[in-house]
Amino acid sequence: xxxxxxxxxxxxxxxxxxxxxxxxxxxxxxxxxxxxxxxxxxxxxxxxxxxxxxxxxxxxxxxxxxxxxxxxxxxxxxxxxxxxxxxxxxxxxxxxxxxxxxxxxxxxxxxxxxxxxxxxxxxxxxxxxxxxxxxxxxxxxxxxxxxxxxxxxxxxxxxxxxxxxxxxxxxxxxxxxxxxxxxxxxxxxxxxxxxxxxxxxxxxxxxxxxxxxxxx
Amino acid sequence: xxxxxxxxxxxxxxxxxxxxxxxxxxxxxxxxxxxxxxxxxxxxxxxxxxxxxxxxxxxxxxxxxxxxxxxxxxxxxxxxxxxxxxxxxxxxxxxxxxxxxxxxxxxxxxxxxxxxxxxxxxxxxxxxxxxxxxxxxxxxxxxxxxxxxxxxxxxxxxxxxxxxxxxxxxxxxxxxxxxxxxxxxxxxxxxxxxxxxxxxxxxxxxxxxxxxxxxxxxxxxxxxxxxxxxxxxxxxxxxxxxxxxxxxxxxxx
Numbered sequence: 001x002x003x004x005x006x007x008x009x010x011x012x013x014x015x016x017x018x019x020x021x022x023x024x025x026x027x028x029x030x031x032x033x034x035x036x037x038x039x040x041x042x043x044x045x046x047x048x049x050x051x052x053x054x055x056x057x058x059x060x061x062x063x064x065x066x067x068x069x070x071x072x073x074x075x076x077x078x079x080x081x082x083x084x085x086x087x088x089x090x091x092x093x094x095x096x097x098x099x100x101x102x103x104x105x106x107x108x109x110x111x112x113x114x115x116x117x118x119x120x121x122x123x124x125x126x127x128x129x130x131x132x133x134x135x136x137x138x139x140x141x142x143x144x145x146x147x148x149x150x151x152x153x154x155x156x157x158x159x160x161x162x163x164x165x166x167x168x169x170x171x172x173x174x175x176x177x178x179x180x181x182x183x184x185x186x187x188x189x190x191x192x193x194x195x196x197x198x199x200x201x202x203x204x205x206x207x208x209x210x211x212x213x214x215x216x
Numbered sequence: 217x218x219x220x221x222x223x224x225x226x227x228x229x230x231x232x233x234x235x236x237x238x239x240x241x242x243x244x245x246x247x248x249x250x251x252x253x254x255x256x257x258x259x260x261x262x263x264x265x266x267x268x269x270x271x272x273x274x275x276x277x278x279x280x281x282x283x284x285x286x287x288x289x290x291x292x293x294x295x296x297x298x299x300x301x302x303x304x305x306x307x308x309x310x311x312x313x314x315x316x317x318x319x320x321x322x323x324x325x326x327x328x329x330x331x332x333x334x335x336x337x338x339x340x341x342x343x344x345x346x347x348x349x350x351x352x353x354x355x356x357x358x359x360x361x362x363x364x365x366x367x368x369x370x371x372x373x374x375x376x377x378x379x380x381x382x383x384x385x386x387x388x389x390x391x392x393x394x395x396x397x398x399x400x401x402x403x404x405x406x407x408x409x410x411x412x413x414x415x416x417x418x419x420x421x422x423x424x425x426x427x428x429x430x431x432x433x434x435x436x437x438x439x440x441x442x443x444x445x446x447x448x449x450x451x452x453x454x455x456x457x458x459x460x461x462x463x464x465x466x467x468x469x
Contacts, residue, residue, distance in 0.1 A: 001467045071425055073452045073464045210454030 005070055012062055012083055013138040016090070019055045020134035022048050023093045024127040027193060030100040031123035034116055034186065036108040042101040049101075052094035059087045078210060082137065082203035089196040093130060096189045096196075103189075107182045114176055115165050115183060122158045122190040125151060129197035137204035145208075148201035155194035162187040217285075222247040222386060222416045223268055223305075228282035230263060232275065237263045239440045240282070245386075245433075250408060250417045252431035252448065254424060256468065259437040261420050265388050268418065269305035270298050286386070303330065306379035310391040312371035314363035314378070319346075319355050322363045322374055326382040341381050349377035350407045369400020376407065387411065389419040393426065405430050424464060428452050436460045 026048040033042035063084045066072065072080055107113055129148050136144035166180040166187075202213040217224045221244040230238035238260045245251050245268075253261035266272045267284060270291060284291050291301055303326075314322050323342040332338060342359070346352040351373040355366070363374050372392060379387060389408075393401040408417055408430050421427050427434055427448065434448040436457075444451060444460045455461045462468045 002465070005466075073424070073428070074455050074461050076465050077453060 005066075005076075008062070008066060009076065009079060012059065012066070012080070015055065015059050015062070016083060016086060016134050017138060019052060019059065019087070019090050020131050022052055022055070023090055023097070024131050026052070026094060026097040027123055027127040027130070027190075030097045030104060031120055031190075033101060033104040034107060034113055034119065034183075036112060039104065039108045042104050045097055045101045049094035049098045052091060056087050056091040056094075059083060063087075075207070078207045082207050086134070086137065086200045086203050089199045090130070090134075093193050093196050096193050100186050100189050103182050103186050107179055107186070110179055113179050113183060114169060115162065115180075118158050118162045118165070119183065119187055119190065122155055122162070122187060122194075125155050125158070126190050126194040126197060129155070129194055130200065133197045133200035133204060136201060137207060140204075140208050142205060142208045145201040145204040149198050149205075149213075152194050152198045155191055159187050159191040218244045218246070220246050222287060223418075224285045225264075225267075226283045226285075228264075228267065228284060229280070230260075230267060230272070231277075231279040233277040237440050238267070241442050243435060243442055243445055245416065245418060247416050248412055248414070249432040250412050250419065250430055251433045251435065252427035253418065253420045253435050253437060254422075254427050254464075255437035255443075256463065257422075260440040261435075261437045262390055264437065265390055265418060265420050268386070268388055269302050269307055271307065273298065303382045304384055305386040305388060306382065306384035307388040307390070308372070308375050308379055308392045311395055312368055312375050314366075314371050314374050316362065316364055318360050319363045319366070319374060320359040322378050323381045326378060330382060345377040345381040346374075348380045348411070349373045350403060350410070351377060367400070369396045369403060372396060372400065372404060373407070376404070376411075380411075384415065386416045386418065389417065391420055391422060394422060401426075424452075436463060438463070 026045045029041040029045035029048065032038045033040070033045065063080050066080050070076065129151050132144060133148045135141070136148060163184060166184050169180045170177045206212050223245040225241050225243045228238055228241040229236065241264060253265060255261045263272065267280065272278050272280070280292060286301065286305060290296070315325060317325075320342055323345050324338045327338060327341050332341070343352060343356075346355060351370060354370060355374075363371060366374065376387075376392075393404050396404065405426065408419070411417060419427075419431065431448045433446065434451045435445040436443045436451070436459075438459055444455060444457045446456070451460065452464060455464065459468075
């Protein structure tokens with residue numbers, strides 16, 4: 001029963017998974033672009049974020065069409081309304097990547113940046129969180145979604161460490177102060193990406209439990 | 217029984233001959249709210265609705281066990297005056313069924329049966345009932361015309377007005393909009409929202425979106441059993457029973 005509707009719902013999941021993969025790739029690329037030798041990847045990331053804008057429109061259109069055609073209730077309703085919320089978070093992740101790409105142009109113009117190691121860790125974690133959050137939604141996996149929510153603590157902790165290091169840098173060495181500010185902004189953008197991944201995970205939880213989680 | 221309950225069914229079994237149509241139904245219907253009964257054809261929802269004002273008495277070989285109370289009164293006790301019960305618990309049917317007489321006489325029929333003869337009093341009742349059913353403005357200038365000359369949607373509101381004329385407490389509606397076009401349907405839905413300020417309403421509907429739109433509580437019946445009963449929003453967003461989920465999402469069977 002409802003074969004066509006089931007197929008459309010599963011397509012919606014596939015589209016969101018694709019968009020999450022693109023988001024993860026964009027996060028990788030912009031983080032790589034912080035290295036002057038790989039500045040070119042910023043441009044690649046920007047073109048991915050443009051794709052993400054199109055994907056967002058496509059997913060939204062499908063959700064509206066499904067609401068209209070199927071008048072969904074129960075789990076179907078939760079799956080579609082969650083998709084509409086999650087796609088906005090994914091698109092915001094794209095915006096944050098674009099912000100990082102922009103910042104990396106100024107940063108790399110001044111040569112190699114110090115203190116990239118922890119920023120790379122933040123990037124790896126937040127990218128993985130985005131992908132895992134969408135996977136949890138597609139598979140109705142409550143535990144996986146909970147794990148994503150908990151991973152955010154690690155990203156937050158890394159952000160504080162990065163901040164501490166950069167404050168020291170600014171205090172001790174005026175030459176690198178400019179770079180330190182840009183790096184701090186980059187770290188903040190990554191921290192925001194992880195927050196969006198948490199939002200997505202909370203919508204995945206909503207799909208299973210019907211309860212909307214309190215925002216942090 | 218929950219506070220605010222107007223009708224309460226306890227362990228209600230109903231048999232048509234050998235065939236058991238309702239199985240151990242226990243359900244408290246809240247006062248001045250809209251309760252919707254949903255479920256596939258043959259699930260027992262209309263049978264249950266009809267037990268609430270003993271319309272099933274008219275069916276041969278029907279046997280009922282368990283109790284139904286209306287305001288604390290057992291409605292199946294032997295000496296109960298069924299006319300009294302039906303005055304308080306009125307009914308509107310799927311197909312508009314006005315009597316083949318004038319609009320005025322349709323509405324005045326019930327009050328006359330209950331002994332009201334005074335013309336001015338009847339005029340008042342007719343106007344109040346027609347206003348209550350949101351049809352006064354459409355018929356006030358032709359009260360002497362046959363009710364059957366009206367459109368289906370208007371006829372159904374005449375039937376609602378006729379039910380209101382005897383000042384009932386509870387209104388039972390058995391798929392009261394399924395024979396109507398969308399405009400008449402939404403007029404009746406608006407009317408139900410208005411009526412619940414004064415009356416308790418129990419509806420049977422096959423239109424699930426209608427149940428979502430107009431009911432406060434919703435009961436899902438399946439194979440003569442009450443599977444789930446709760447707040448409509450809860451039932452349609454996060455049903456507790458897998459069978460409810462399957463039915464309302466159209467994946468049943």
